[in-house]
Amino acid sequence: MSNFTENNPFSLDKLRSTLIRLEDTIIFALIERAQFALNNCIYTKGALEFNGATGDRSFLEYFLWETEKVHAKVRRYTSPDEYAFTSPLPEPILPVLKFKEFLAPNDINVNGSIMDIYVKSIVPVICQDRDDNNYGSSATKDIECLQALSRRIHYGKFIAESKFRSSSEEYIKLALANDRNGIYELLTNRQVEEKLLERLRRKALVYGQTFDQEKEGQNSHLRVPVNVVVELYERWVIPLTKEVEVDYLIERGQKAAEGQQKQDS
Numbered sequence: 707m708s709n710f711t712e713n714n715p716f717s718l719d720k721l722r723s724t725l726i727r728l729e730d731t732i733i734f735a736l737i738e739r740a741q742f743a744l745n746n747c748i749y750t751k752g753a754l755e756f757n758g759a760t761g762d763r764s765f766l767e768y769f770l771w772e773t774e775k776v777h778a779k780v781r782r783y784t785s786p787d788e789y790a791f792t793s794p795l796p797e798p799i800l801p802v803l804k805f806k807e808f809l810a811p812n813d814i815n816v817n818g819s820i821m822d823i824y825v826k827s828i829v830p831v832i833c834q835d836r837d838d839n840n841y842g843s844s845a846t847k848d849i850e851c852l853q854a855l856s857r858r859i860h861y862g863k864f865i866a867e868s869k870f871r872s873s874s875e876e877y878i879k880l881a882l883a884n885d886r887n888g889i890y891e892l893l894t895n896r897q898v899e900e901k902l903l904e905r906l907r908r909k910a911l912v913y914g915q916t917f918d919q920e921k922e923g924q925n926s927h928l929r930v931p932v933n934v935v936v937e938l939y940e941r942w943v944i945p946l947t948k949e950v951e952v953d954y955l956i957e958r959g960q961k962a963a964e965g966q967q968k969q970d971s
C-alpha cells in the first residue's frame with residue numbers, strides 16, 4: 707500500500723520498485739564484468755603495466771576518478787527516478803562527498819569503501835584469476851558495477867525522505883537524541899529484506915544461466931555464483947543503504963526541529 711497518492715515521487719512503493727529494477731542492473735553488471743579475467747594488475751597501485759601513468763593509484767582508481775571528474779562537470783539535477791549524486795530532496799542534502807566516502811580507496815566508513823569491498827571480495831570470486839590483457843574493458847565494467855552499487859545505496863536518501871514524511875515526529879525525536887540505533891530499528895523492514903534476498907537468489911539463478919545445453923542443470927556453469935550476489939546485498943548493499951538512511955534522517959530530523967523552533971519563536 708503506497709503511503710502517498712500514486713503521483714507522489716516519495717511513495718515508498720514506487721521507490722522500492724526502483725530498487726527492484728536496480729537489482730537487475732547490478733546482477734547484469736556483475737555478469738558483464740565476469741566475461742573478462744581478473745586482470746589483478748588493474749587493482750594494484752602503481753602497477754608496472756601502466757608505466758607510471760596512474761601515479762600512486764591503481765588503474766581502476768585512476769580511471770574511476772577521471773570518469774567522476776567528467777561526470778561531475780556535466781551532471782545536472784535529476785528527479786528521484788534518475789541517478790543523482792546529491793538529493794533533489796528538501797534540506798538536508800547528503801553531500802556529494804558521501805559518494806566519494808563510499809568509493810575513496812582509503813575510506814574509513816563502515817568497514818571500508820564500496821571499492822575496497824568490491825575489489826577484495828566480489829571481483830576475485832566472479833572472475834577467473836588470470837590476465838587476458840582486457841584492462842580497459844575490465845575497468846569499464848568495474849566502474850559500471852561500482853556506479854550501480856552506489857546508485858542503489860544512495861537511493862537510501864529517497865527512501866529515508868519517504869519514511870520521514872510518514873513518521874516525522876518519531877524521527878525528529880530520535881534525531882534530536884542522536885539515537886542512530888533507534889532510527890536504524892525504526893526504518894528497518896525485515897520482511898522487505900527477506901523477500902528481496904529470496905528474489906535476488908531466483909534472479910541470479912535465472913539471469914546467470916548460459917543456456918548451454920551440454921551443461922543443463924549444473925549450477926557450476928552459472929555466469930555469476932548465486933551466493934556472491936546474495937552475500938553482496940546481505941553483507942554490504944543493505945547495511946550501507948541503511949547507513950545512508952540513518953545519516954539522512956539524523957540531519958533531516960535535526961533541521962526540521964530547527965525549522966519548527968524558528969516558526970514557534
Ligand SMILES: C=C(O[C@@H]1C=C(C(=O)O)C=C[C@H]1O)C(=O)O
Pocket residue numbers: 722862865893894895896898899902943944945947948951
Ligand atoms: C530500502 C528500505 O529500507 C531498509 C533497507 C532495505 C534494503 O536496503 O533493501 C530494505 C528494507 C529496509 O530495512 C525499504 O524500507 O525499502
